[in-house]
Amino acid sequence: MTNALIADRDRFAAAHPETRIELGGREWGYVAVGNTGPALLLIPGTLGRGDVFWQQIEALKDRARVVAVTYPKSGGVAEWAGDLAALCRHIGLERVTVLGSSLGGYLAQYFAATYPELTERLIAANTLHSVAEVATRPPYSSDLDNGPIEELRAGFGKGLGAWRAAHPEQAELVDLLMAEVGGRIPEPELRARLNALKRGPELPPLDMPSDRIATIEAADDPLIPPAMRDAVRARLKPSVAYRFEWGGHFPYVARPALYVSLLEEQLGLAVTGEGWGGGETRAR
Numbered sequence: 001m002t003n004a005l006i007a008d009r010d011r012f013a014a015a016h017p018e019t020r021i022e023l024g025g026r027e028w029g030y031v032a033v034g035n036t037g038p039a040l041l042l043i044p045g046t047l048g049r050g051d052v053f054w055q056q057i058e059a060l061k062d063r064a065r066v067v068a069v070t071y072p073k074s075g076g077v078a079e080w081a082g083d084l085a086a087l088c089r090h091i092g093l094e095r096v097t098v099l100g101s102s103l104g105g106y107l108a109q110y111f112a113a114t115y116p117e118l119t120e121r122l123i124a125a126n127t128l129h130s131v132a133e134v135a136t137r138p139p140y141s142s143d144l145d146n147g148p149i150e151e152l153r154a155g156f157g158k159g160l161g162a163w164r165a166a167h168p169e170q171a172e173l174v175d176l177l178m179a180e181v182g183g184r185i186p187e188p189e190l191r192a193r194l195n196a197l198k199r200g201p202e203l204p205p206l207d208m209p210s211d212r213i214a215t216i217e218a219a220d221d222p223l224i225p226p227a228m229r230d231a232v233r234a235r236l237k238p239s240v241a242y243r244f245e246w247g248g249h250f251p252y253v254a255r256p257a258l259y260v261s262l263l264e265e266q267l268g269l270a271v272t273g274e275g276w277g278g279g280e281t282r283a284r
Contacts, residue, residue: 005172005253006179012054018070021090023083029070032091033061038120038267039093041084042068045102045126045249046193047156047180055256056263063269065093073188077200081111088118097267099123101216102223102249103197106131109236113204121266122208122236125216126224126249129231131200140198149187152194156181163222163248173253203235211239214266218244218251240265242276243283258284 018029031050040060042053050068051057057066069084084107088096097120100108105127112122134140139155157178164174181190206213215238217229233241242262247254257273262282264271276282 003172003175005176009051009054009176012058013051016051016057018050021087023072023086023090024075024079026072026075026079026083028072028083028087030067030087031057032065032067033057034063034065037064037269039065039088039096040067040263040267041088041093041096041098042066043084043098043100043104043108044068044070045100045104046190047177047185047250048101049180049185052180053252056252056260059256059260059272060263060267060269064267067091067093067096071189071193071196073186073192075192076196077107077110078114080107080196081114084111085115085118094118095120097121097123099125099263100127101125101252102127103193106197106200106203109203109206110201112208113206116207119208119212121212121214122206123214123216123263123266124232124236124238126218126221126251127232128197128224128228129235130202131197132202134197134200140194144191144194144198149190152190153181159222167248170248170254173250176253177250206236210237213238214240214242214262216242216244216251216262218247218249220246221249223249239280241281243281245283 016031018031021028044052049070053068060066098108098111105124109124112119139152160174160177164171213236215233244251252259261271261273261275276284
């Protein structure tokens with residue numbers, strides 16, 4: 001039986017193959033679409049290449065310059081922030097709205113704090129505010145350098161399987177993520193992503209007006225508990241906090257149209273679908 005999500009993502013990937021580029025001695029991948037409008041930099045979490053945002057990219061490609069990146073096989077948060085700054089300059093993006101999810105949300109916060117001259121807006125999604133306790137939590141507590149890759153992949157599979165059992169309506173999403181962790185993300189990339197948080201630096205102070213900061217969270221996110229969500233908002237003091245009442249850790253795939261709407265709001269574009277309403281906290 002065909003998985004419609006995977007088929008749609010694969011169609012997008014065939015039409016928009018990654019460009020490979022060396023930045024800071026590391027090979028990155030990126031997908032860039034659009035020639036006009038505000039610039040948007042999309043940074044995925046651990047379980048996704050840049051094209052995991054394919055639904056948002058397709059919706060915005062005629063109205064924004066969108067760049068979605070895929071991590072290299074080495075380096076960490078500080079090095080990657082510098083690489084992304086070099087990428088922006090290389091492709092001529094003077095200022096970007098940077099959205100990162102999960103690991104990408106932590107990197108986005110680091111990027112915004114370190115390169116304010118390149119950051120128009122920050123959107124921190126389904127992410128954390130500190131790496132202080134990361135090393136004590138699975139899978140980060142494992143030997144990420146030498147432990148069998150099968151064990152690391154199996155750990156993700158166990159968690160995803162539990163999500164599928166609790167949310168059978170999201171089986172296609174789970175299968176898409178299983179394919180990512182099962183091999184679409186090569187072993188060195190997967191280890192580097194995990195180590196980036198395990199060994200990551202604490203975030204530098206962020207000197208940015210709150211009206212240029214937004215956060216995204218989901219009420220049923222199994223990886224970012226309520227206390228962590230509260231801590232992210234307390235640290236960033238966003239002008240808008242978007243809350244998905246359901247969507248798990250991957251609302252951009254689970255509820256793509258609503259995710260597009262919040263991006264349209266943040267980019268100053270006309271909202272083409274269902275909007276989020278007003279106020280500092282917006283829940284849907």
